[in-house]
Amino acid sequence: MCRTSNPYRGFRFPAEIINQAVWLYHCFSLSLREVELILAARGIMVSYETIREWSLRFGRNYAKTLKRRRSQPGDKWFLDEVFIRIRGKLHYLWRAVDQHGNVLDVLVQSRRSKKAAKRFFRKLLKGLCYVPRVIVTDKLGSYGAAKREILPGVEHRQSRYLNNRCEVSHLPTRRRERHMRRFKSVRHAQQFLSIHAPIHNHFQLHRHRLSASGYRAARDRAFATWRDATGTALAG
Secondary structure (H helix, E strand, O other), X not given: OOOOOOOOOOOOOOHHHHHHHHHHHHHOOOOHHHHHHHHHHOOOOOOHHHHHHHHHHHHHHHHHHHHHHOOOOOOEEEEEEEEEEEOOEEEEEEEEEEOOOOEEEEEEEOOOOHHHHHHHHXXXXXXXXXXXXXXXXXXXXXXXXXXXXXXXXOEEEEOOOOOHHHHHHOHHHHHHHHHOOOOOOHHHHHXXXXXXXXXXXXXXXXXXXXXXXXHHHHHHHHHHHHHHHOOHXXXX
């Protein structure tokens, strides 16, 4: 975030409340009205429409800052696409994760064609600025066709079973989709998921792999990065 000006200047609520609302909305399967209720229980009277505006205005900046601050992702990418229905029409959510489970990028498109696959590859490469050692996909032919043009020297493994890591990564999106009673438009889906993925992923600390003390230390680091990324100290 910009260090030369205070992004919270002029807002009635302090930075701590704004980033708490955005954190609750994107880290847990909560609706805007449920976040409103949680804040009300703490004596903070704010409408769900305001929380929606905070999520769009500040959540986008938070997500971008977290992506910039993360360490370079792994060199093994898992790619998958899952259908989502928007206003009765079938669309596809393309997602990429690395071998550590970090979400690299998401893209909502109306097709699963070679053109759509190439567009997703280009978006990935533009955002990450490096080439993976290997990519793992299911047996959709679009991946192979796009990979031969965009990433000709990269190893490509195709199997319906090897791609489980990326398929599991779709689950938080499925939960949110049900909770939100589906996305309202392609723009709404892309906008929400581009914010949701980095924030939600930042706090997924693989608790089952860590000791209690290791988990607490990782959690403290995650919150410290979050406070820095949201500019809480600056606003204070």
